[in-house]
Amino acid sequence: MSSFTQATAIIDDFVRTFYPPTNEDVVGIDSPSSSPPTQIEPPPSPQDNRRNVPLLSALGQVSCCTIQAPLQMPLFDNSAMDGYAIRSWQTADASPANPLTFRVLGSIAAGDEPPVVPAGSDPSERTCWAIMTGAAFPVSVEQHGQPVVSGPDRYDACVKLELVTARYAQHLTYPESITLTSVVGPEANRRRAGEDIHVGDVLLQQGEVVRKEHVMVLASMGIQALHVSTRPATERQHAGRRLRIGILNTGKEVVLNLNSPTAPDDDSSLRDPKPDPTLSPWTPAHALPTPPSSRSPSLSSLPRARAQLGVSQIWNSNGPYIHASLLTWGFPQDDIDVLPIRLLPGQDGDDPAAFQATVRAALAAPYDVLISTGGVSTGVHDYVPASIAALGGEIGFHKIQMRPGGPMMFAHMGNGRRTDAGAGAGAGAGGRTAYFGLPGNPVAAAVCLRFLVGPALVAMRAGGGDDHGLTLPRGRTVRIRAEESRHLANNVVVVVQRKPALSRMYVAARVCAGTRGADDRDGVLEVEALARGSNMTRALTRADGWVCFPEGEARDTVYDGDLVEWFSLDL
Ligand SMILES: Nc1nc2c(c(=O)[nH]1)N[C@H]1C(S)=C(S)[C@@H](COP(=O)(O)OP(=O)(O)OC[C@H]3O[C@@H](n4cnc5c(N)ncnc54)[C@H](O)[C@@H]3O)O[C@H]1N2
């Protein structure tokens, strides 16, 4: 586990070794601009140049429509951790002196249809399911097929795998039983359907300039095209070398929806008037959305957005977000490719062999930079670090003391051939292709991109920065305010509570209304901390930046009114 400082030093060393200062030609880029987040333009006039364009082409343009969410987010209850879905009440007596054993009934990966468990089974029997991050929880159903939404039958919580001792039987790919020595709270590590976005929530307003954060959220809804009024592009010039960049998204639950800004013009996501009454077979009735009466074009796209997803699948939002970020930071579209992981006959989703074949081909291409999402944490399907090591990648770091984004890895790779056959994982000789393995959770991926990948790419492009190395983001001191209704502990408004000196922590934040653009009375800008949670993407569309609570500080609580560091959303 590296500290943030160690991680940046490792990347810095790579940049200095393989991408020294360059005198290469200036790269002229039509960058989609970094407009202030909440910039609203006057409503477009009829003679404006309105077009229906693929989502990535809408970056930096003015939206002609107010877009309401056609889907709830998360789409279904799912696990925030790799671990075991249990009935939390059965853990009430667990302690080191009283370890409890649970029989494992099966395993659920993200993208798997969740098992349906008949309610009314013997409650004295302790059972559980192995469950991966992003996987749907088992559904307990009554005799007549109604899902059970509360009560002792429900597998309501996930205990993370680090907290249990697992016993394996030879014929099983998952443990036959686990032993637990601590109590697990109700709903622990369970991300609830709709906790971030409700159907009908406004995601983008008419007249708003489309930013990369909108791309993330709209892509997660399966929205592939937007009506925009095009503005003249602002040409930004970036000196330095061109970098060929490949984006890979792992996870069999992830459905790729956008390939490039040059995808065919498609306005079908803006048609189809009928709402879908059967959002998902296992969504509890109370969570089914009631579409509001005034429908926006995106609400009417609900059947299409949902119908194209299989059970337990999600739209890819990380890929479009990374793509949009690179375009925003001035990397030319021609230099960016989306690299789908293609399965061969007989290969299941999330097959490390398919992933390795894709990376091997990319190394031969060759790419300067590969950025993947997902598969870097601790679960059985998190094969990215081992695969990169097996391909000869030299792992610079895997796991950082940072939240979100802790599972991130960085490696550098050559042509994919191992130089020292038989040596242990990670013993490759490395090379000049930078490999950034970002976590799958979208906010975690965004933090890694902003604070580690972006600065690295800029340094690689320019061969410069601070003394020709990595330019670390520079912050500004601001006063933190807790967003309304944040936790009230003993009448003191607490912004963040964390374990002492644990990790560097980033939280999306927004300059407080009334102080926007101007400092408050004592000259310090006030910013509001927005929702945390590495799957809570909606906050990003309202944010202007990130606040940082640095690592190594003994204090575990950040109070309303404390001074903290603030960073803009863009580089
Ligand atoms: N037992 C433990 N479980 C987890 C830990 C841990 O320390 N112990 N860490 C958690 C943290 S923190 C993160 S972040 C995630 C990262 O996991 P992975 O990088 O292995 O990512 P996945 O499991 O593949 O996906 C996580 C999450 O993100 C969703 N996802 C994935 N790809 C996309 C995409 N392209 N677009 C949108 N959303 C995506 C996926 O469905 C999952 O919900 O691990 C925790 N678990």
Ligand code: MOO
């Ligand atoms: O969910 Mo993890 O911290 O990288 O966000």
